[in-house]
Amino acid sequence: MSKERVRFDPKALRGFTIRAFTHFGVSEEDAFQAADVLAYSDEHGIDSHGVARLKTYVDLLKAGRINPKPKLKVIREKHAVATVDGDNGLGLVVGPKCMEMAIEKARMHGQGSISVCHTNHYGAAGYYPLMAVREDFIGMSMTNSSKGVVPFNGIDKMLGTNPLAMGFPTGVEPTVLMDFASSTVAYGKVEIAWRAGENVPLGWCLDDQGRGTTVPERMMQGGALLPLGSSKEGSGHKGYCIAGIVDLMTAVLSGANWGPFATPFAIDSPRSEKQVGKGIGHFFGAWDIEGFRDLKVFKSDMDAWIQTMRATRHLPGGPKVRIPGDPEWAAYRIRMKEGIPLQLPVVRDLETIAAALGIPAP
Structure with a gap:
């Protein structure tokens, strides 16, 4: 193993990702969308959810475990809420389409909520709230995932890392973005x-x-x-509760596989013999701020909130207080100038993909 990293041009990685997806019959439009979700992670310093995950998507597409041409279907709907069957498509494609549906419902009703079943790994949770923020809405996304986390006081894996993300529009200050796993x-x-x-x-x-x-x-x-908080002393029960909320909202509510039955995002992991739903689940929400307050006043107050938090005295010798989203915006500024730093095993994975698909390596 090595700490060495190789920097790549962001555009080159996007182009390579698009070619990899279209190789399997994913449409140009959907491939562009999927690449954008992965690129968001790499460009914003979220190395765990960018092209480091591309080989798994490729392996699953090659094995026929992901549908490259899904036809999304609304299976239940009532005013501002709906449930969508993702037809086992790329979560990187299903997710953005369903977030758009939540945003459209928010335009019509002031808020919109979409639960999704029969889908798979959708990338970084923080990508989706930003879609709503661009419309001056508050946005939220969450997803369940295959078992890897113990419940509080447990030893057996029963829940996924089950992330939750929310984004809030601002005036002159950067967007406030919370994006975190419910595991430690x-x-x-x-x-x-x-x-x-x-x-x-x-x-x-x-x-x-x-x-x-x-x-x-x-x-x-x-x-x-371990769940967020880890131990009794660290209030690990709170992370367990957050994971439970995400699992219930994304899977039990949508009809996806919940808890230990969630479909693994790995080619070498067999599915659970017991299935309690279809695929894994997501949940997307959008809220029109104008239904609560004047948008300009809200944004001004958001700026004041940010400035107040930034002015907090910080620990002696430690970094200044930052706002949720600051690490991502800082990483973006650096990486778009200096390139995306990839670990050598990830570089080798990209070279393997290029050779197997007969496309130029980035």
């Missing part, structure tokens, strides 16, 4: 440490015997992630 850390960050040959902090993971471990391999080989 996302699985992808453990993978990043593993690729770099590094240990992880105690409190992230358990080994296969339920003991805390700092060795990524011990978690990845039969172990599990």
Whole structure:
């Protein structure tokens, strides 16, 4: 394993991703959309959800486990809410289309909520609220995922990392964006440490015997992630509750597989023998601020909120207080100038994809 990284031109990675998806019959429009979701992660410093995930999408498309040409279907609807069957399409395509539906309902009714079943991994949760923010709406997204996290006080994996994201429009200040897993850390960050040959902090993971471990391999080989907060002292029950909320809103509400039955996002992971729904689930929400307050006044107050938080005294010798979203905006400014830094194992994966599909490597 190595800490070395190679920088790539953002446009080159986007183009490569588009060619990889169209190779499997994904339309140009859908491939462009899917590439945009992955590029968002790489360009904003979310290394666990960008092209590092492309090989898994390619493997699943090649094996026929993802439908390259899904036909989304509204299976139930009532005013501002609806449930959509994603027809086992790329979550990177199903997600944006369903977020647009939530936004359209918010235009009509002041708010919109879309639950989705029969879909799969949709990339970084934070991509979707920003779609609503661009319309001056508040946006939210969440998704369940395959089991990898123990419930509070448990040893067995029962829940996914189940992320939740919300975005809020502002005036002159950058968008406020909260995007976090309900586990102490996302699985992808453990993978990043593993690729770099590094240990992880105690409190992230358990080994296969339920003991805390700092060795990524011990978690990845039969172990599990801990819920946000980890322990009783860290209020791990709160992370468990957040994971439960996400699982119920995305899967039980939509008719997707919930809890330990969620479909794995991995070619080498067999599906659970028991299926309690279709695919995995997402949930998208959008709210028209004008239904609550004058938009300009709200944005001004958002700016004041941000400026007040930034002015907070910080710990001696520590960094200044930042606003949710600041790390992403800072990473974007750097990476769009200096390129996307990819770990060597990810680079090798892209080279493998290029050779297998007969397309130029980025």
